[in-house]
Amino acid sequence: MNLGSLLRKKRKEKGLTLKQVAEKAGISEGFLSQVENDVSSPSVDSLVKICNAIALNAGDLIREAEKKERFVVIRKSEWEDVEIPSSKFVTRRFFAPDNRELIDSSVMALEPGASIPGRKDLKRSQEILCVLKGTVELKCGAETVDLFEGDSVHYHWSVPEKQVITNKSKGLSVVLWVGTL
Numbered sequence: 328m329n330l331g332s333l334l335r336k337k338r339k340e341k342g343l344t345l346k347q348v349a350e351k352a353g354i355s356e357g358f359l360s361q362v363e364n365d366v367s368s369p370s371v372d373s374l375v376k377i378c379n380a381i382a383l384n385a386g387d388l389i390r391e392a393e394k395k396e397r398f399v400v401i402r403k404s405e406w407e408d409v410e411i412p413s414s415k416f417v418t419r420r421f422f423a424p425d426n427r428e429l430i431d432s433s434v435m436a437l438e439p440g441a442s443i444p445g446r447k448d449l450k451r452s453q454e455i456l457c458v459l460k461g462t463v464e465l466k467c468g469a470e471t472v473d474l475f476e477g478d479s480v481h482y483h484w485s486v487p488e489k490q491v492i493t494n495k496s497k498g499l500s501v502v503l504w505v506g507t508l
Contacts, residue, residue: 329399329422330374330392335363337388338381345410351380360412364433365420401434415441416494432505437463437494445490446506454506455481456492461500464493474502 338348345363349356354373361367362377369377371385378385399421411417415438420431435443446452456465457479465472467482468489474480484490494500 329365331363331365333392337383348380352376356412357414360417364418366418411438416443430507435502437500439494439497442491442493452484452506454484457503459501461496463500464495466491
């Protein structure tokens, strides 16, 4: 299991919220969300603080997380019952950064009106976006496309700062995103 997924599982088993653990660990709720969703890797100091906030032994957690997964399943129940931090979106990666080789992928949940910018530091990429729930708008430079539940798009992209995915629904939107590295 990925470290972040394992932290989220342990936190939820203890009935703790992102906010409670972040406050106790002295970190931001957004950073904890990124760690749990394998978007960011915590420093050793931050990991120990997070583990202490959840009443876990960091060494035990690392040993459990070292079991490299060959595949990762994100169940529908996991994205339907997602905790969204103050950023108004959450990105749940399938694999931690060290386990990504050719492609990156995630399930992203966005609150109404929330936007997610394109990935940084990429020279060129092919990306696929599939709307699992709700309606989103994809802006790529001067082009804009509205995507509804069940719609998918495959596109080539080279200017990430001009790419934005925005939830146009009145409720939570969820998308599956895949992109080359």
